[in-house]
Amino acid sequence: MADSPVDPQRRRHRPGGAGGLAGREVSMSDTRAHAAPALPSGLKDFLKTVLLLELWVGLWVTLKNQFRPHITVEYPKETVELSPRFRGVPRLRYHPDNGEELCIACHLCETVCPDDCIHIVSEKKPEGKGKRLVSFEINYERCCFCGLCVDPCPTKPLTAIYMSHDYEMADYKREGFVAPLKTLLDGMDPKDYKE
Template structure:
């Protein structure tokens, strides 16, 4: 690297100017004079005025949490939600294992088995929310939109076992009957007017 432009700079013609920086005091009396000078110069009172002005404002925008909560976006990545099929109220998860494979924090565990009709079903499914970094890869890779991120971000607990409860993430049956399950566009999502076109099926998937 050529250092000549930096070594041969003309300070007078380059628009530079020297900053007048006082030497730091070394004696106690010099330090006291510096504090007194900075105090009575006005900066301290300007800061105090800003604090008092904000303190006594009438339009305070304080959220009374947890009685009041700020709205969050629909794509917010909080605690996972396991979706159900609208026509059969069964779980959407088909046990493909893609979410378990793509999880970079290694927090998803899935065990599958075959039922009496030799169809694959999910035996056990757990997400360790203590390890999860909420990256959203599991929701992106799911071909059936069976797992999404919801808006429940209050997941504090004093027991580790509370972080892996599958039933808490699965959509309740009564919520499905009320058609309150939030859906997203994509492969596997429901279509408009599905109640008129979809019939109940005896299959559990």
């Protein structure tokens, strides 16, 4: 006689089994006799809907956070203290004593810029060797504020270009996002000058 597939809900125990179950059919529901009765899924959904469980959970989250201190500020009336490592708009430094720009027109920041947003025009100095800066423009529409232009600057220990803490650049015209040399130097805060 070929073995037929066993129905998982109903099994027949072989004779001689333990507990006097010899020859008796036992269903799977008999083995779960001590488990807690489960609610039908439809009744569970009905109770959630009637008792508005989701609403009370949401209200609990709201009430729990209602009395915590506020972390938002009303900008622009209030501003937050920026981290010293914050990378805002790139600016140029000038020496506060003599007012000359520190840039030596080496074009390294222009070369390393991944967005090609820095454009420098320079000419040879008439009084000796080296270059003189004629124009320096940064297109803030293209700038991603990565800070790669600051790293190769050879005017160490003080770099001529630095990442300022300025971040308010809203404007109504596209031309306002192209910063010429005068704007880049005027934006320097004397406290940004570190000797």
